[in-house]
Amino acid sequence: LREEKSVSKNVTVVILAGGQGTRFWPMSRVKKPKQFLSMLDTGHTLIQETVKRLKPLVSEENCVIVSSAEHYSLVKEQLPKVQIISEPRGRNTAPCIGLAALYLLRNNPESVMIALPADHVIKDEEKLVQAFRQGIEAASSRDVLVTLGVPPTHAHTGYGYIKKGEGTAGGLYRVASFHEKPTLENASKYIESGDFYWNSGMFIWRAEVILDAIEQHIPALHASLMRINEAIGSGSEQAVVKEEFEKITPVSIDFGVLEHADNCEVIPAEPFGWSDIGSWDAWAEYFVEKKANFIKGQALLIDSEGCIIHSEHRMTAVLGLNDLVVIDSGDATLVCKRERVQEVKKIVDELRRQEKENLL
Amino acid sequence: LREEKSVSKNVTVVILAGGQGTRFWPMSRVKKPKQFLSMLDTGHTLIQETVKRLKPLVSEENCVIVSSAEHYSLVKEQLPKVQIISEPRGRNTAPCIGLAALYLLRNNPESVMIALPADHVIKDEEKLVQAFRQGIEAASSRDVLVTLGVPPTHAHTGYGYIKKGEGTAGGLYRVASFHEKPTLENASKYIESGDFYWNSGMFIWRAEVILDAIEQHIPALHASLMRINEAIGSGSEQAVVKEEFEKITPVSIDFGVLEHADNCEVIPAEPFGWSDIGSWDAWAEYFVEKKANFIKGQALLIDSEGCIIHSEHRMTAVLGLNDLVVIDSGDATLVCKRERVQEVKKIVDELRRQEKENLL
Numbered sequence: 001l002r003e004e005k006s007v008s009k010n011v012t013v014v015i016l017a018g019g020q021g022t023r024f025w026p027m028s029r030v031k032k033p034k035q036f037l038s039m040l041d042t043g044h045t046l047i048q049e050t051v052k053r054l055k056p057l058v059s060e061e062n063c064v065i066v067s068s069a070e071h072y073s074l075v076k077e078q079l080p081k082v083q084i085i086s087e088p089r090g091r092n093t094a095p096c097i098g099l100a101a102l103y104l105l106r107n108n109p110e111s112v113m114i115a116l117p118a119d120h121v122i123k124d125e126e127k128l129v130q131a132f133r134q135g136i137e138a139a140s141s142r143d144v145l146v147t148l149g150v151p152p153t154h155a156h157t158g159y160g161y162i163k164k165g166e167g168t169a170g171g172l173y174r175v176a177s178f179h180e181k182p183t184l185e186n187a188s189k190y191i192e193s194g195d196f197y198w199n200s201g202m203f204i205w206r207a208e209v210i211l212d213a214i215e216q217h218i219p220a221l222h223a224s225l226m227r228i229n230e231a232i233g234s235g236s237e238q239a240v241v242k243e244e245f246e247k248i249t250p251v252s253i254d255f256g257v258l259e260h261a262d263n264c265e266v267i268p269a270e271p272f273g274w275s276d277i278g279s280w281d282a283w284a285e286y287f288v289e290k291k292a293n294f295i296k297g298q299a300l301l302i303d304s305e306g307c308i309i310h311s312e313h314r315m316t317a318v319l320g321l322n323d324l325v326v327i328d329s330g331d332a333t334l335v336c337k338r339e340r341v342q343e344v345k346k347i348v349d350e351l352r353r354q355e356k357e358n359l360l
Numbered sequence: 361l362r363e364e365k366s367v368s369k370n371v372t373v374v375i376l377a378g379g380q381g382t383r384f385w386p387m388s389r390v391k392k393p394k395q396f397l398s399m400l401d402t403g404h405t406l407i408q409e410t411v412k413r414l415k416p417l418v419s420e421e422n423c424v425i426v427s428s429a430e431h432y433s434l435v436k437e438q439l440p441k442v443q444i445i446s447e448p449r450g451r452n453t454a455p456c457i458g459l460a461a462l463y464l465l466r467n468n469p470e471s472v473m474i475a476l477p478a479d480h481v482i483k484d485e486e487k488l489v490q491a492f493r494q495g496i497e498a499a500s501s502r503d504v505l506v507t508l509g510v511p512p513t514h515a516h517t518g519y520g521y522i523k524k525g526e527g528t529a530g531g532l533y534r535v536a537s538f539h540e541k542p543t544l545e546n547a548s549k550y551i552e553s554g555d556f557y558w559n560s561g562m563f564i565w566r567a568e569v570i571l572d573a574i575e576q577h578i579p580a581l582h583a584s585l586m587r588i589n590e591a592i593g594s595g596s597e598q599a600v601v602k603e604e605f606e607k608i609t610p611v612s613i614d615f616g617v618l619e620h621a622d623n624c625e626v627i628p629a630e631p632f633g634w635s636d637i638g639s640w641d642a643w644a645e646y647f648v649e650k651k652a653n654f655i656k657g658q659a660l661l662i663d664s665e666g667c668i669i670h671s672e673h674r675m676t677a678v679l680g681l682n683d684l685v686v687i688d689s690g691d692a693t694l695v696c697k698r699e700r701v702q703e704v705k706k707i708v709d710e711l712r713r714q715e716k717e718n719l720l
Contacts, residue, residue: 025677026675026677300707300710300711300714302703302706302707302710311693314688314690314691314692314693315386315691315692315693315711315716315719316692316693316695317385317386317692317693317694317695317696317707317711318695318696319694319695319696319697319700319703319704319706319707320696320697320700320703321684321695321696321697324681324695326693326695328674328693330674331674331675332674332675332676332677333671333674333675333676333677333686333688333693334677334679335676335677335678335679335681335684335686335695336677336678336679336680336681337679337680337681340679340680343662343679343680344679346662346679347660347662347677347679350660350662351660351675351677354660356675359675
């Protein structure tokens with residue numbers, strides 16, 4: 001216990017909350033994306049859930065939320081005690097992880113960072129915490145970039161996969177390779193082999209180690225971060241951050257760093273009921289089994305199977321349609337086939353093109 | 361002209377406005393069914409349109425609306441000058457036509473009745489009026505029950521058909537037989553033969569002649585009507601009408617009388633762009649060609665063809681669905697396949713079973 005305490009004091013959780021949640025239109029909106037919504041009827045928003053489930057590791061004060069500047073007051077309102085880093089512009093995950101690492105490193109050279117998205121769902125939170133403890137142990141004692149790997153339950157084509165290599169210390173494995181969202185055929189092969197994990201997008205590393213890796217694999221980003229570093233604490237800090245973020249090329253930490261680094265490891269977590277709740281389909285499957293009707297609000301279904309209905313403002317009646325999704329936000333209604341929920345952002349793109357700002 | 365004037369003075373238009381319009385849920389509601397709605401963007405409701413298009417034949421004062429007692433003030437508001445007969449209970453068309461005939465006959469033994477539904481659409485109103493003139497001529501001079509036949513344009517399975525027999529006077533034909541809504545195969549045969557018309561549900565006869573036919577073919581109804589006749593003008597008139605309508609067996613004038621009568625004739629009208637606007641599908645086809653997207657209000661369609669969207673209260677976005685119908689009334693949304701719009705009343709039936717009175 002004493003040892004864990006001493007490790008934990010170095011740990012900061014960095015929550016990446018810059019997403020727009022466009023696949024959850026019309027509920028998720030530019031002004032209030034999905035991570036700030038109470039999507040799961042728990043009485044808490046997704047980002048509040050994320051902070052809450054990590055309390056056994058770190059207090060709210062030791063959480064840093066990296067989010068869009070325009071959501072500052074939303075974060076402040078939902079999580080009054082967290083630290084907030086405002087991105088002047090969304091530049092994907094590598095720049096905001098780098099920026100967070102910079103701040104952490106200035107405070108504590110031994111700083112261990114857990115980086116994770118704001119909008120995931122975990123059913124068995126204790127197992128998650130256990131996996132993070134393994135990761136903290138590894139990242140504290142070795143110069144490694146650790147990804148939390150989720151044992152796959154089926155050939156999901158919406159997730160990235162990690163192939164494990166040889167075992168290292170503490171039950172971890174070296175990463176043999178990262179694989180982007182695969183075809184169904186490839187996903188099935190991955191599952192059969194038993195050597196693959198889903199990439200959870202949850203990482204553990206020391207701030208120093210990830211900054212070194214950024215320097216090696218995205219030197220331009222590192223240079224920007226160094227210019228920001230010089231300005232920190234001065235009157236021009238905000239201006240420099242803004243200026244550099246204008247210039248930075250958007251890139252994910254996976255694509256920009258991890259796929260090139262040779263010090264990546266993976267923790268094969270015990271199954272903890274993970275979902276990235278990446279679509280209305282995944283949202284419904286959180287509540288009911290795959291392909292069952294799921295209704296939130298008022299609905300009447302006649303000859304209709306496998307439908308997802310979110311209708312809290314009025315009655316939605318569906319007649320003779322299977323696998324339909326109807327989401328009514330009050331000022332907009334989405335109707336689409338369940339198999340096409342991944343494309344909902346096309347609607348948002350089109351509304352943006354039509355300059356329908358109030359519907360974005 | 362003088363002759364027509366003398367004929368016209370006997371003519372009363374009886375508009376059957378007792379329908380519930382359940383296939384137009386959620387727009388059409390128990391408290392305000394489709395005939396009282398401005399469905400066609402003309403600035404008038406369907407029942408107002410019906411009165412208006414017959415103005416070349418009869419004034420508003422010579423129109424009688426037969427409608428449910430609960431819609432009395434709706435009729436009064438929309439058509440202040442018409443006469444109103446309130447049905448205490450909907451009993452299909454034969455009882456209300458009989459009741460109207462009774463009142464007309466008391467006022468004028470030569471009374472000629474044009475009976476027609478309140479919710480049809482006619483594109484060429486002049487041709488309709490011309491057909492009615494033929495019918496008035498025939499019904500004034502012969503003891504016949506005249507139906508206005510519409511030359512069919514395609515093998516519609518939602519209409520009744522009339523087979524013509526030998527020609528009579530004035531361009532009319534005897535009716536060889538009436539045929540209920542046919543199968544597609546039979547409908548196709550009917551069209552090929554050239555001997556069939558759509559049954560428009562628009563009739564011309566003298567009040568005396570239809571009452572005689574009711575006496576012959578539905579004697580129980582005739583007996584009820586005679587009891588009402590005795591009470592007319594007395595203090596018990598309303599009570600007797602109510603009592604008799606409780607007892608009367610519901611039956612249509614087609615099924616109860618016309619199919620059995622041997623004095624039926626049909627006017628083969630010149631095509632006048634008739635539709636009974638019997639479903640959301642027919643409604644859309646009033647505005648655009650069959651199978652085209654039709655949008656009233658705000659909608660965004662992506663990869664979606666042949667959709668009917670009525671969304672005046674919010675944006676409706678449809679992704680990847682063909683032949684979809686979405687109707688948003690404000691307090692309810694209907695989503696169904698275009699090919700199943702005839703079944704919308706199943707939703708109303710189910711809402712009634714669930715006692716959701718405010719949604720009926």
